[in-house]
Amino acid sequence: MRLVILGLASLLLAALAAGTAWAGEPAQRDRSRTLKGWLVEDSAEQDGGRLVQLSRATQGLRLQYSAVFWRGNGGRIQSTLIERSDCTTGESLDRNIVPDAKAVRALLTAHLAECALPPRRIEAALRGFEPAYALAQAWARDADAATIAEAEAIAEHGREAD
Numbered sequence: 001m002r003l004v005i006l007g008l009a010s011l012l013l014a015a016l017a018a019g020t021a022w023a024g025e026p027a028q029r030d031r032s033r034t035l036k037g038w039l040v041e042d043s044a045e046q047d048g049g050r051l052v053q054l055s056r057a058t059q060g061l062r063l064q065y066s067a068v069f070w071r072g073n074g075g076r077i078q079s080t081l082i083e084r085s086d087c088t089t090g091e092s093l094d095r096n097i098v099p100d101a102k103a104v105r106a107l108l109t110a111h112l113a114e115c116a117l118p119p120r121r122i123e124a125a126l127r128g129f130e131p132a133y134a135l136a137q138a139w140a141r142d143a144d145a146a147t148i149a150e151a152e153a154i155a156e157h158g159r160e161a162d
Helices: 002-018 101-113 121-127 129-161
Strands: 031-035 038-044 050-058 061-068 077-084 088-092
Touching: 031 088, 031 129, 038 101, 038 129, 050 121, 050 129, 061 101, 088 101, 101 121, 101 129
Parallel strands: none
Antiparallel strands: 031 038, 038 050, 050 061, 061 077, 077 088
């Protein structure tokens, strides 16, 4: 029995050293970073996808941009969200277009205006957005690549099984 356990442990260590991902384990590690007051997160979803989220809680507001990647989605699912005690607004974005920082900032500005925030509060709420969004997009590219690689590995496994 000890030899079996030692043998399995050796195989596990060898696989880890070789960089092999075990089934069900994300190929990419979760990560988060606060940049200019914005929280940028990249995390595994339970169904095998990835979620990249950019959020900020300030002045009684919660601002959020998210991009979800899953091999069956046919593109990234993106959305914006603004939450305030008396106002919630946001929208889903086109799957096939990766908006630049200027476009997302304009959407968030419009959402904040819908919630009757004055221009000075809107500007303060969005302070530091551009560098944080740039990091979120870099991580989104990684998540997209990981999702494509996962789909290819699943397809290859299916071909090997045939």
